[in-house]
Amino acid sequence: MYKIVEKRELAPTVKLMKILSPEIAKKVQAGQFIIIRTDSKGERIPLTVADFDREEGTITIIFQEVGYSTKQLGNYNVGDEVLDFVGPLGQATEIEDYGTVLCVGGGVGVAPVLPIAKALKEAGNNVISIIGARCQDLLILEDEMREASTELHITTDDGSCNYGMKGFVTDKIKEILDDPSNDVKHIWAIGPVIMMKFCASLTKKYEVPTTVSMNPIMVDGTGMCGACRVAVGDKTKFACVDGPEFDGHQIDWDLAMRRMNIFVEKERLITERNAKGGNL
Amino acid sequence: MALNLNRVPMPTQDADVRNKNFKEVATGYTAAMAKEEADRCLQCKKPLCVPACPVNINIPKFIAEIAEGNVAAAGETLKDTNALPAVCGRVCPQESQCEGACVLNKKGAPVAIGRLERYAADLQIERGDFKMGKKPSTGKKVAILGGGPAGLTCASELAKEGHAVTIYEALHCAGGVLMYGIPEFRLPKDIVQTEISAIEELGVEIKVNNIAGKINTVDELMKEEGFDAVFIGTGAGLPYFLNIPGENYNGVYSANEFLTRTNLMKAYDFPNNVTPIMVGDAVAVVGAGNVAMDAARTALRLGAKKSYIVYRRAIEQVPARKEELEHAIEEGVELKLLTSPTEILGNEEGWVTGMTCLSYELGEPDDSGRRRPVVIEGSEHLVEVDTVVMAIGQGPNPVLLETIDGLELNKWGNVVADESGKTSIEGVYAGGDIVTGAATVILAMGAGKDAAKAMNEYLSNK
Numbered sequence: 001m002y003k004i005v006e007k008r009e010l011a012p013t014v015k016l017m018k019i020l021s022p023e024i025a026k027k028v029q030a031g032q033f034i035i036i037r038t039d040s041k042g043e044r045i046p047l048t049v050a051d052f053d054r055e056e057g058t059i060t061i062i063f064q065e066v067g068y069s070t071k072q073l074g075n076y077n078v079g080d081e082v083l084d085f086v087g088p089l090g091q092a093t094e095i096e097d098y099g100t101v102l103c104v105g106g107g108v109g110v111a112p113v114l115p116i117a118k119a120l121k122e123a124g125n126n127v128i129s130i131i132g133a134r135c136q137d138l139l140i141l142e143d144e145m146r147e148a149s150t151e152l153h154i155t156t157d158d159g160s161c162n163y164g165m166k167g168f169v170t171d172k173i174k175e176i177l178d179d180p181s182n183d184v185k186h187i188w189a190i191g192p193v194i195m196m197k198f199c200a201s202l203t204k205k206y207e208v209p210t211t212v213s214m215n216p217i218m219v220d221g222t223g224m225c226g227a228c229r230v231a232v233g234d235k236t237k238f239a240c241v242d243g244p245e246f247d248g249h250q251i252d253w254d255l256a257m258r259r260m261n262i263f264v265e266k267e268r269l270i271t272e273r274n275a276k277g278g279n280l
Numbered sequence: 281m282a283l284n285l286n287r288v289p290m291p292t293q294d295a296d297v298r299n300k301n302f303k304e305v306a307t308g309y310t311a312a313m314a315k316e317e318a319d320r321c322l323q324c325k326k327p328l329c330v331p332a333c334p335v336n337i338n339i340p341k342f343i344a345e346i347a348e349g350n351v352a353a354a355g356e357t358l359k360d361t362n363a364l365p366a367v368c369g370r371v372c373p374q375e376s377q378c379e380g381a382c383v384l385n386k387k388g389a390p391v392a393i394g395r396l397e398r399y400a401a402d403l404q405i406e407r408g409d410f411k412m413g414k415k416p417s418t419g420k421k422v423a424i425l426g427g428g429p430a431g432l433t434c435a436s437e438l439a440k441e442g443h444a445v446t447i448y449e450a451l452h453c454a455g456g457v458l459m460y461g462i463p464e465f466r467l468p469k470d471i472v473q474t475e476i477s478a479i480e481e482l483g484v485e486i487k488v489n490n491i492a493g494k495i496n497t498v499d500e501l502m503k504e505e506g507f508d509a510v511f512i513g514t515g516a517g518l519p520y521f522l523n524i525p526g527e528n529y530n531g532v533y534s535a536n537e538f539l540t541r542t543n544l545m546k547a548y549d550f551p552n553n554v555t556p557i558m559v560g561d562a563v564a565v566v567g568a569g570n571v572a573m574d575a576a577r578t579a580l581r582l583g584a585k586k587s588y589i590v591y592r593r594a595i596e597q598v599p600a601r602k603e604e605l606e607h608a609i610e611e612g613v614e615l616k617l618l619t620s621p622t623e624i625l626g627n628e629e630g631w632v633t634g635m636t637c638l639s640y641e642l643g644e645p646d647d648s649g650r651r652r653p654v655v656i657e658g659s660e661h662l663v664e665v666d667t668v669v670m671a672i673g674q675g676p677n678p679v680l681l682e683t684i685d686g687l688e689l690n691k692w693g694n695v696v697a698d699e700s701g702k703t704s705i706e707g708v709y710a711g712g713d714i715v716t717g718a719a720t721v722i723l724a725m726g727a728g729k730d731a732a733k734a735m736n737e738y739l740s741n742k
Contacts, residue, residue: 042554043554069554084452086450222450222677223517223678224460224518224677226536227533236523258630259630261530262530263556265558269551273551
């Protein structure tokens with residue numbers, strides 16, 4: 001059992017939890033993920049690590065309540081324990097001193113960007129970051145990202161953040177890449193699949209290497225089931241063991257989006273059942 | 281007493297009933313059936329069955345004990361050499377091991393050793409007493425990486441010798457393929473867990489949710505955590521696909537995913553268990569091993585109207601156990617033999633709509649002596665399915681292996697180990713599918729047992 005030692009609501013439906021797991025906290029690196037399962041009937045939910053504290057022995061996860069399992073997890077409180085918590089899974093981010101890097105997080109995707117930005121800054125990079133959301137209420141980790149970056153830009157789709165730019169993260173990426181004095185060597189872009197797709201297709205034109213972090217459907221997370229197949233170039237990769245980070249310029253984005261929909265019908269069934277008084 | 285040449289049949293659920301439920305297919309011998317079958321054993325002075333058993337169960341002894349009505353003693357005899365008899369009685373390929381060697385084969389049917397093993401083991405579970413003797417503590421510590429059949433067997437043998445054993449298991453429960461792979465209707469999960477808890481009673485500690493290599497490397501276990509020896513039993517890992525177009529359409533599963541969702545995560549009980557599975561009206565399982573049979577039979581139970589086995593060779597070459605093939609056919613699984621897919625077709629939303637296949641005929645024998653399937657020109661045809669399960673094997677999982685410096689691997693990426701499980705690193709042993717590539721539960725158990733013997737000798741001299 002793994003205890004929840006901190007819980008915060010970062011935005012409506014977006015929750016942060018710190019979970020006590022000294023063994024994982026000792027080993028985890030930026031870019032890796034964990035799998036969490038609330039109880040013996042629960043799903044194994046993969047979540048990219050948002051932060052970790054080796055001394056405290058905690059792992060921070062941030063998730064949006066989108067389906068049954070994430071809503072159920074969101075109902076857990078400080079002091080509660082989850083049944084299973086396993087990791088660190090996947091390959092770590094390749095951290096080195098690139099020079100100037102651009103870290104882009106969209107929506108809840110800011111969470112996995114944070115430890116990457118931190119590690120890149122520690123490695124000596126000039127870290128320019130962009131965080132974006134539909135509106136200011138949905139912006140998360142602004143202070144943390146500001147601290148982890150040399151400069152931070154904010155975008156909101158509706159312009160509700162009055163000190164940020166009205167528009168998408170791609171608009172800000174374009175502005176930064178158009179200024180040759182920035183000389184961006186590498187980009188990390190993490191967020192909803194559609195956002196990563198547009199980021200990758202934009203940065204391809206500028207020929208700046210762009211790493212994305214995939215969060216496809218998974219079961220075991222250790223390479224055994226192959227549910228998390230991602231087409232990269234002409235190869236099929238498993239996000240759990242080969243990723244979760246891949247070259248965004250080589251991903252088959254349409255396939256990635258279609259594969260997100262495999263269980264939509266089942267999700268609808270479980271939602272209907274709960275609407276009729278099933279327990280959540 | 282005249283020789284009885286016919287074995288007592290195993291009672292089963294009717295095929296038309298069982299293909300709609302996940303309860304066990306074979307319901308097990310009654311006391312009278314077990315007695316009658318046990319009486320058929322000739323009690324050979326030099327039994328051929330014992331050396332044919334990978335874990336060398338004293339077969340004549342436990343059968344004599346059943347015949348004498350002392351089933352409790354039979355259970356203990358089994359546990360002397362086999363930590364998982366209720367599992368083995370169900371899933372071992374006895375026809376090619378103990379029963380294949382039985383002297384009665386010369387005249388008629390061999391003794392149903394597997395059924396008797398299951399009978400005695402099940403009664404032991406019912407009674408709930410697992411008397412397994414254990415030597416005094418040696419003060420030596422052993423780490424077992426992987427809690428499947430190889431690791432569990434190695435662990436119990438070493439614990440009996442008095443060593444302190446810890447199993448590191450990546451999933452949320454121990455058992456490996458016994459939990460995620462083999463379906464409930466062949467191997468009830470409660471039985472697996474009961475036999476595992478008996479191993480825990482021996483003092484074996486099982487740490488679940490613990491990914492060997494990621495949490496502890498072998499080096500750290502030996503240098504920092506004070507383990508004197510390590511056994512690698514991480515099993516087969518990454519599933520193979522055919523590398524044909526369309527394999528990433530929605531509705532194409534590896535057999536591992538299809539079975540893990542259903543067995544380990546209990547998707548058959550959705551939404552009470554939250555993990556979903558989508559099965560369409562017509563399912564094609566590509567491959568014809570035991571795993572393929574499990575997937576095809578599972579598909580029917582999950583509501584598929586048609587379930588096909590699609591296999592490139594002929595029926596004589598089907599690698600599954602005969603019993604599994606027969607059960608599958610009885611339940612309504614249809615065979616599309618001498619058939620192999622070249623492409624999976626899909627619609628605009630990305631869902632499978634069919635499979636283009638070629639037909640084959642058997643040509644000249646190849647190097648292995650099996651007649652080679654040869655494509656029939658112009659035989660391209662459509663098989664209408666909406667779900668495809670690839671059951672064509674799997675390669676070794678690299679997660680742990682890539683973290684061990686100096687461990688010799690073969691060209692397929694499997695660990696190189698000698699007959700006793702010894703690897704290229706001192707104190708590090710390996711066995712099961714990680715060494716041999718995908719094989720059977722009992723061969724993995726045999727390897728775990730052989731390694732335990734060698735490890736015990738190594739630890740005694742250390």
